[in-house]
Amino acid sequence: xxxxxxxxxxxxxxxxxxxxxxxxxxxxxxxxxxxxxxxxxxxxxxxxxxxxxxxxxxxxxxxxxxxxxxxxxxxxxxxxxxxxxxxxxxxxxxxxxxxxxxxxxxxxxxxxxxxxxxxxxxxxxxxxxxxxxxxxxxxxxxxxxxxxxxxxxxxxxxxxxxxxxxxxxxxxxxxxxxxxxxxxxxxxxxxxxxxxxxxxxxxxxxxxxxxxxxxxxxxxxxxxxxxxxxxxxxxxxxxxxxxxxxxxxxxxxxxxxxxxxxxxxxxxxxxxxxxxxxxxxxxxxxxxxxxxxxxxxx
Amino acid sequence: xxxxxxxxxxxxxxxxxxxxxxxxxxxxxxxxxxxxxxxxxxxxxxxxxxxxxxxxxxxxxxxxxxxxxxxxxxxxxxxxxxxxxxxxxxxxxxxxxxxxxxxxxxxxxxxxxxxxxxxxxxxxxxxxxxxxxxxxxxxxxxxxxxxxxxxxxxxxxxxxxxxxxxxxxxxxxxxxxxxxxxxxxxxxxxxxxxxxxxxxxxxxxxxxxxxxxxxxxxxxxxxxxxxxxxxxxxxxxxxxxxxxxxxxxxxxxxxxxxxxxxxxxxxxxxxxxxxxxxxxxxxxxxxxxxxxxxxxxxxxxxxxxxx
Numbered sequence: 001x002x003x004x005x006x007x008x009x010x011x012x013x014x015x016x017x018x019x020x021x022x023x024x025x026x027x028x029x030x031x032x033x034x035x036x037x038x039x040x041x042x043x044x045x046x047x048x049x050x051x052x053x054x055x056x057x058x059x060x061x062x063x064x065x066x067x068x069x070x071x072x073x074x075x076x077x078x079x080x081x082x083x084x085x086x087x088x089x090x091x092x093x094x095x096x097x098x099x100x101x102x103x104x105x106x107x108x109x110x111x112x113x114x115x116x117x118x119x120x121x122x123x124x125x126x127x128x129x130x131x132x133x134x135x136x137x138x139x140x141x142x143x144x145x146x147x148x149x150x151x152x153x154x155x156x157x158x159x160x161x162x163x164x165x166x167x168x169x170x171x172x173x174x175x176x177x178x179x180x181x182x183x184x185x186x187x188x189x190x191x192x193x194x195x196x197x198x199x200x201x202x203x204x205x206x207x208x209x210x211x212x213x214x215x216x217x218x219x220x221x222x223x224x225x226x227x228x229x230x231x232x233x234x235x236x237x238x239x240x241x242x243x244x245x246x247x248x249x250x251x252x253x254x255x256x257x258x259x260x261x262x263x264x265x266x267x268x269x270x271x272x273x274x275x276x277x278x279x280x281x282x283x284x285x286x287x288x289x290x291x292x293x294x295x296x297x298x
Numbered sequence: 299x300x301x302x303x304x305x306x307x308x309x310x311x312x313x314x315x316x317x318x319x320x321x322x323x324x325x326x327x328x329x330x331x332x333x334x335x336x337x338x339x340x341x342x343x344x345x346x347x348x349x350x351x352x353x354x355x356x357x358x359x360x361x362x363x364x365x366x367x368x369x370x371x372x373x374x375x376x377x378x379x380x381x382x383x384x385x386x387x388x389x390x391x392x393x394x395x396x397x398x399x400x401x402x403x404x405x406x407x408x409x410x411x412x413x414x415x416x417x418x419x420x421x422x423x424x425x426x427x428x429x430x431x432x433x434x435x436x437x438x439x440x441x442x443x444x445x446x447x448x449x450x451x452x453x454x455x456x457x458x459x460x461x462x463x464x465x466x467x468x469x470x471x472x473x474x475x476x477x478x479x480x481x482x483x484x485x486x487x488x489x490x491x492x493x494x495x496x497x498x499x500x501x502x503x504x505x506x507x508x509x510x511x512x513x514x515x516x517x518x519x520x521x522x523x524x525x526x527x528x529x530x531x532x533x534x535x536x537x538x539x540x541x542x543x544x545x546x547x548x549x550x551x552x553x554x555x556x557x558x559x560x561x562x563x564x565x566x567x568x569x570x571x572x573x574x575x576x577x578x579x580x581x582x583x584x585x586x587x588x589x590x591x592x593x594x595x596x597x598x599x600x601x602x603x604x605x
């Protein structure tokens with residue numbers, strides 16, 4: 001009896017620990033939402049509050065009054081995410097499939113050739129010069145897509161998966177007269193949906209969250225992806241507001257310094273992360289899987 | 299090896315080879331060309347002459363780098379923070395995983411795991427917004443809380459370098475612990491339950507079971523993840539160090555790391571020599587460390603080595 005009571009107490013203590021921890025995780029996120037829903041005057045006078053003193057939707061109304069900036073950033077992010085993920089899954093899986101085949105003559109050489117790029121890199125300077133001076137990719141969609149296109153690690157992850165498919169499948173398809181490309185597209189692809197889902201989601205997240213390529217290569221406002229727009233906004237909100245000035249109401253308010261900059265900034269952040277926070281948790285198990293599959297040798 | 303033999307191999311493998319070609323070409327352009335381009339670190343780069351046309355100056359750029367006070371600062375910060383990350387991450391994620399394992403309610407366990415996992419989906423830009431909401435000197439939460447606790451006057455966090463020694467590791471832990479705790483938790487679930495039953499029959503208490511069974515079982519994983527992390531100790535998480543301090547120059551003494559320095563030297567200062575020298579130094583040290591630590595892991599447990 002004593003043991004049972006003790007363990008119930010222990011359970012309670014552990015739950016309290018995790019509830020406390022959960023609060024630490026949720027408060028920063030909630031704070032962003034709360035600020036975005038606050039009255040600007042309250043924020044200026046009283047500072048941020050976890051529960052807005054006056055609930056107020058002005059920040060969102062202003063953003064939707066001239067939504068071009070955020071709509072455009074969403075467009076850019078969606079284009080690079082979908083095109084980038086599609087191309088990168090196609091490219092890495094084709095390569096991974098060839099490397100998974102025991103009878104592929106150049107397997108060892110190509111594996112080493114690719115693996116070496118994970119060990120040694122030329123560094124930022126030559127890479128930056130290649131992209132800007134030799135490939136002339138500044139202010140193009142390509143500059144946002146190409147840098148994340150070929151994650152070598154995922155090639156090895158996929159190769160390990162393909163190696164587990166029964167060899168007899170490929171053999172019998174070959175006897176039936178199917179070519180290698182056909183085997184890959186009609187046989188391997190449908191059988192490997194789990195690994196395609198894992199790598200696809202990991203890549204989708206990487207593109208969705210990317211801002212470093214924009215930081216290096218993008219100057220044009222029309223090509224700002226969502227995350228980079230956020231970064232520019234928190235450091236220099238005036239720049240973004242100047243860009244929004246096709247709306248008269250905003251121009252007038254900006255001139256008298258009455259624009260709800262604090263709450264607008266946070267509202268922008270909420271609009272940027274909102275959809276993602278709804279979608280990605282459903283795929284949590286794929287992300288955990290992607291990280292635990294480790295070895296790349298073979 | 300005759301020519302016809304080479305040709306026959308090539309002919310037989312031509313379709314599989316074709317499947318690898320997009321990736322091989324991509325790696326050549328994006329990774330191998332910059333590797334050759336890193337010779338720029340040994341040149342006096344002039345824009346109009348390009349990388350190949352600029353004059354060789356030997357180790358001049360490296361000499362400038364070594365003599366500048368910046369090098370000590372960025373190496374100290376990079377190694378210091380990464381060491382803190384490794385130790386705090388290890389202790390915290392193993393502790394959290396052990397506590398998760400004790401929970402009897404599956405539903406609440408899933409809930410806690412999800413709550414701790416979501417920062418993994420956020421970019422450092424968004425985390426910087428959260429940090430700003432807490433640290434904004436005028437309206438931020440942290441100063442309000444400190445005032446409520448009787449602290450004197452608001453702290454100007456974005457100009458207070460010393461406090462970032464605590465802020466940076468906290469932010470890092472906040473973002474990464476959900477993922478790393480799940481890895482350790484998965485390892486705990488894999489332990490054969492008969493060990494626990496035997497220990498209980500022998501009259502071991504909870505703490506003894508954790509200390510004598512769970513922790514020793516996690517030990518190989520702890521060792522390997524730590525050694526692999528040491529292999530990457532020269533590369534700082536650019537997003538964390540670039541986004542959170544928001545480029546505040548007064549914070550450089552405690553937030554400037556190798557990666558942010560390379561970026562700033564190239565983009566803001568246009569100092570190609572310093573930037574490329576620091577970049578090449580980092581690549582070479584990183585290469586040596588990764589290969590070295592991998593050799594150690596392979597000796598220890600070849601199944602967990604990276605290559």
